[in-house]
């Protein structure tokens with residue numbers, strides 16, 4: 142008769158056994174506590190060996206196969222993640238993503254998600270949990286993603302709204318050595334408004350876990366929860382569910398400063414748009430609680446070389462997107478020109494139309510980086526990628542703005558109207574066809590920061606950024622001086 146401890150540790154801290162306790166004494170105590178599953182057959186097997194297990198985890202990649210390259214010194218990208226993971230020691234490991242790997246819910250994001258998952262597969266990821274972004278896709282799209290996914294997708298509480306059944310595997314059990322490790326995925330239903338995809342429902346995490354965990358505990362020696370939720374809720378889950386050995390998050394503002402211990406769980410979390418990798422090394426030993434050997438959050442800084450195979454995936458994505466007709470290519474889908482403070486009646490006419498009356502401003506603009514922003518994308522072969530075009534052209538996404546069919550011919554670059562707004566009315570009125578009633582609104586730093594923010598720009602500072610592109614009213618025709626500042 143073989144005795145198998147149902148859990149690497151008993152479920153109440155009062156009876157937790159010291160790791161050093163002799164196996165016989167430990168078994169005797171466990172037996173009196175009735176905590177053993179007694180299984181028939183398989184006589185005389187030795188107790189399983191301890192295991193050192195490394196968990197690698199990411200979250201919040203949001204489509205970053207490669208960093209966009211908007212300024213030098215950018216961190217992150219799966220290109221760098223691969224380089225770092227490739228250099229890790231081989232050994233027993235699990236590689237997991239906690240959610241929000243996809244960039245968004247547009248058709249091109251879904252195409253890109255194929256390449257992202259290929260990259261995760263190449264990096265030997267074992268499972269990807271679903272985050273809020275993935276759950277913004279309609280149920281039908283998600284079902285399509287499930288078939289043939291190169292990496293298993295997990296979610297225990299994302300349900301089909303009609304049948305109430307989970308769309309993805311609620312959990313998976315992985316074997317490492319003689320150990321069975323369950324990885325369970327959940328997402329917090331709170332905090333993303335009405336963005337849930339059509340045909341989906343999300344159950345409260347607590348309800349799902351109460352139902353599932355006792356069942357999973359019977360099948361696994363270690364339970365790792367991937368929870369797409371905030372710091373406070375990660376702690377609450379640990380308090381509520383003693384079955385959880387490790388909890389990895391999440392929807393957090395900062396990567397974990399240190400490994401936390403709450404109730405019976407070790408807790409860590411990462412975020413930061415693909416710039417951070419979590420690594421937690423555990424010791425699993427029979428009859429002892431799981432212990433942490435070390436814990437680290439690694440920043441994927443700009444000196445880490447980018448992996449060429451992931452770069453090739455990014456290039457293949459851009460190639461495919463160039464050849465694919467997308468929803469943004471259908472003008473009927475686009476909403477009316479929406480630039481705050483500008484009449485809807487105005488349309489984009491292009492910077493060339495401004496040159497005849499604003500010579501000085503035009504000459505200054507032509508010398509600025511804004512005037513070759515599209516060439517920059519062409520050089521990167523990113524000129525058909527909707528994720529890039531928006532800030533490197535005029536009015537992309539509105540009916541009279543840049544369209545991919547223009548293939549660089551018109552409304553390219555950061556033009557006059559990228560900042561001032563559509564100019565058709567202004568041009569018409571000043572050409573004398575109409576009396577001048579329309580006036581462009583005054584601009585300020587906030588108008589620059591719709592493009593100059595986050596990873597897309599060096600930190601924006603008006604006093605540093607305005608002088609290189611300073612321009613204003615035309616000097617009177619008699620004046621000899623160049624354009625005066627506004």
Ligand code: HEC
Nearest residue numbers: 209210211212517521523528529532591592593597598599
């Ligand atoms: C949110 C707006 C925005 C998006 C989206 C965007 N860019 Fe940029 N990009 C900028 C801004 C702003 C700069 C200038 C940054 C600076 O000067 O610090 C820039 C600069 C660049 C540069 C550097 C130009 C130089 O001369 O050094 C490259 C290359 C670039 N972007 C490529 C891309 C690619 C590729 C994408 C799509 C993956 C993209 N950009 C998406 C706003 C954007």
Ligand code: HEC
Nearest residue numbers: 494495498557558561564567568571572579580581614615
């Ligand atoms: C037919 C001549 C003409 C054309 C073409 C023209 N403008 Fe003007 N614009 C003027 C005049 C005249 C003024 C008023 C005097 C001034 O501020 O220099 C003006 C003023 C402006 C102002 C100050 C705010 C306002 O509404 O008075 C901005 C900004 C401006 N123009 C931008 C543009 C842009 C952008 C374009 C191209 C889309 C453009 N202009 C095309 C003649 C023109």
Ligand code: HEC
Nearest residue numbers: 509510511513514517532533555559588589592606607609
């Ligand atoms: C529509 C998006 C967008 C807006 C709005 C925008 N920029 Fe930019 N900016 C860019 C892009 C893209 C680049 C990089 C161009 C390149 O080199 O390819 C850039 C580059 C720059 C540069 C570096 C290049 C140079 O010529 O020195 C400065 C400075 C700059 N922007 C200042 C500003 C200021 C000031 C504002 C607001 C008044 C502003 N930008 C608004 C997209 C934008």
Ligand code: HEC
Nearest residue numbers: 495499502503506555556557560583584585612613614627
């Ligand atoms: C990167 C953003 C940006 C671009 C591109 C840009 N402008 Fe401006 N423009 C500004 C800002 C900011 C001001 C100063 C604040 C204001 O007056 O609104 C300004 C001021 C002006 C003024 C004087 C406004 C006034 O009320 O006195 C005119 C005219 C003008 N721009 C025309 C142009 C023309 C023509 C082009 C293209 C050749 C152009 N701008 C490109 C941001 C931009």
